[in-house]
Amino acid sequence: MLRTFSQLLGEDRFIFYRYIGLTVLYAVLCGLSMVLLAMLLAQVLHGKHDQIITFLLLMILCIAVCWGLRRVVEQKGIQVGITVLSGARLRLGEHVASLPVGWFNQKNSAQFNHIVSQGMMAVAQLPAHVFTPLITSLITPIVIVVALFFWSPILGLMALIALPIFAFIFWLSAKIARYTDATYQENFAQTSQRIVEFAQAQSVFRAFNGEGNSRRFLDQAFDRQRRSAFKLIMLSSSAAVLNTWVIQIVSALLLILTLFGLTVTPFDQILLSELIATVVLLVLLCRFIEAITEVASYSEVLRGATAQLAAIQAIFDEKALAEVSVTQTLVDHSICFKDVYFSYDQESTQVLQGLNLNIASGSMTALIGASGSGKSTVAKLAARFYDADQGQVTLGGVDVKQLPYAQLTTQISQIFQDNYLFAGSIADNMRIGRSDANEAEMLAVLTQVGLGEMIADLPDGLNTLVGEAGARLSGGERQRMAIARALIKDAPILLVDEATAALDTQNQAIICEVLNRLRGKKTILVIAHQLSTIRAADHIAVLHQGSVVEQGTVTELSQLNGHYQHFVEKSHHVQGWKITGSMQAEV
Ligand SMILES: Nc1ncnc2c1ncn2[C@@H]1O[C@H](COP(=O)(O)OP(=O)(O)OP(=O)(O)O)[C@@H](O)[C@H]1O
Structure with a gap:
């Protein structure tokens, strides 16, 4: 927790440590005030008037310092909070900006959004x-335990033994509550997801006349949520009761022990000093128990915030891409994969397994293979969305890890499946591709992708707003905008996922036309789904389970009678191979 706070505060972390130091000092003084009160009480009962003034003055001084310190501690605590809100969001944002592009999937983006707002x-x-309050409630009992040792070593020892017992019980109940809470939150999130899905998929359910059956998923989610809520209530209340019982049992034992000395002695023989000691000890013990109870109540709040801190820490623990600043000289625009191994995370299997592939500068290479064979992963590694676990990916003869991010991005244009349009105008979106593009250049590229007429019909032309994520455009128009944006960038390397064109046939034709026009002028790596594209490629690489099993020209591969031929001939029988009906007709 301290580590996360330090990371969040960065160079301002000293204000956090200063706040913690002042809070500990305040807590010790609070405990001392109690001890001084008990000592003053003893002096009063003993009738030692000369000492009363001394203890009274000491106690007043201690309380006065406590009051002053409390104000300072409050201010410093609020200052830490404000610094977290202002600087820490920026720090987390800077860290996230340095993460591999591949990190920004839907789940991580949603979680990041939640953390920077509510978290x-x-x-x-x-x-x-x-x-x-938590530090005060923890330190006060410790000061009191030390004082108890002076008054009664046995009671001091009992209280000392009680502390780890309390700590264990609080830890145990927090663990139980954390477990049930996590399960409940997960089921709650799933139910929300199902409700949204149920609403969004109404047209599908109704089209298939299956609304009744579709409720099954929703009902199952509700059922799981209901069961986990019941479990949460049962276990949380049991944990709270356990806390209270243990505190009460241990407290009762301490009180019984305190009174024991009094009861074993015949009443007429009770010494005044013993009576006084007992009264003083009771005062101290009550304060001790009160503080411990406060710890229990704050531990619940702390647990909730700890989950947020853990989520923040998990983001900080994500490894940033090592960034270099020296611009490199590229010999050409080739891409080379040398014995590359890659897996998306440590638990999952290796997606690329010793992949070797040479994409010559200015050539067009088609990647083909079964669904899940790793084609998109190859393209993502070329664009350094991720770093290879082993092996090397080079661009123009230079390891992509040695290229400054700015240099790498100027080299590559991508037409991938998940293209995002910003809520600005058409021109704003085009200028993401190239910031200095003028209107004539934008219109020329937009016309190439078939959007010329549409833009001419719009009253605001290029200044028309496209809405959130391009919501005011049709699916096909969005794709064409994304293609135009990639084209206006005019980078020497183009990475294309042909599945992008699957939205409509017009887009397929546009992609085909773009590839024909750019062929020989740029280095093109295309994840090919059309036989026409495969045939047009200078080089074809067949991927199977993360490695290239066959490569060459169409003629070479056709003669091999191997994977490629098998792919073409058997495509309509083999599940998962991406080939369209029209392709089969062409074979
Ligand atoms: N972000 C990710 N996290 C974890 N695993 C992933 C991720 N993206 C892809 N994978 C897994 O990696 C493997 C290869 O996926 P990849 O998308 O590269 O295959 P592909 O050949 O392009 O498939 P397709 O033709 O269906 O698009 C698959 O098993 C997939 O489940």
């Missing part, structure tokens, strides 16, 4: 609202 708010409130 940061919960974390920012921790110092002032949780840390101060």
Whole structure:
């Protein structure tokens, strides 16, 4: 937790440590005030008037310092919170910006969004609202235990033994609650997802006349949520009861022990000093128990915020791509994969297994293979969405890891499946491709992708707003905008996923036309799904389970009677191979 706070605060972390130091000092002084009160009480009961003034003055001084310090601690706690909200979001944002592009999937983006909004708010409130009372409630009993040792070593020892017992019980109940809470949250999220899905997929359900059956998923999710909510209630309440029982049992034992000395002695023989000691000990013990109970109540709040801190820490733990600043000289625009191994995460199997592939500068290479064989992964590694686990990916003879990010991005244009349009105008979106593109250049490229007429009909032309994620455009128009954006960038290397064109036949034709026009002028790596594209390629590489099993020209591969031929001939029988009916007709 301290590590996460330090990382969030960066160079401002000293304000956090200063706040923690002041809070500990405040807590010790609070405990001392209690001890001084008990000592003053003893002096009063003993009638030692000369000492009373000394203890009274000491106690007043201690309380006065506590009051002053409390104000400072509050201010510093709020200052830490404000710094978390202002600087830490930026720090987390900077870290996220340095992560591989591949990290930005739907799940991670949604979680990041949640963390910078609600999560940061919960974390920012921790110092002032949780840390101060929690640290005070933890330190006060320790000061009191030390004082108890002076009054009664046996009671001191009992209280000392009680502390780890309390700590264990709080830890145990927090663990139970954390487990049930996590299950409940997961089921809750799944139910929400199902509800949205149920609403969004109404047209499909109704088209298949299956609304009744479709409720099955929703009902199952509700059922799981209901069961986990019941479990959460049962276990959370049991954990809370367990806390209270243990505190009460141990407290009762301590009180019984305190009173024991009094009861074993005949009443007429009770020494005044013993009576006084007992009263003082009771005062101290009550404060001790009260503080421990406060710890229990704050541990719940802390647990909620700890989950947010853990999520923040998980993002900080994501390895950033090593960034270099020296611009490199590229010998050409070739791409080369040398013995590349790659898996998306440590638990999953290796997607690329010793992949070797040479894409010559200015050539067009078609990647083909069964669904899941790793074609998109190859393209993503070329664009350095991820780094290879082993082996090397080079661009123009230079390892992509040695290329500054700015240099790499100027080299590559991508037409991938998940193209995002921003909520600005058509021109704004085009200028993401090339910031200095003028209107004539934009219109020329937009016309190439078949959007010329549409834009001419729009009253605001290029200044027409496309809506959130391009929502005011049709699916096909969005794809064509994304293709135009990639083309206006005019980078020497073009990575294309032909499945992008699957939205409509017009887009397929556009992709085909783009590839024909750019062939020989740029290095093109295309994840090919059309036989016409495969035939037009200078080089074809067949991927199977993460490695290139066959490569060469169409003629060479046709003569081999191997994977490629098998792919073409058996495509309509083999599940998962991406080939269209029209392709088969052409074979
Ligand atoms: N972001 C990801 N996280 C984890 N695994 C992934 C991720 N993306 C792809 N994979 C897995 O990696 C393997 C290869 O996927 P990839 O998309 O590269 O295959 P592909 O040949 O392009 O498939 P397709 O033709 O269906 O698009 C698959 O098993 C897939 O499940």
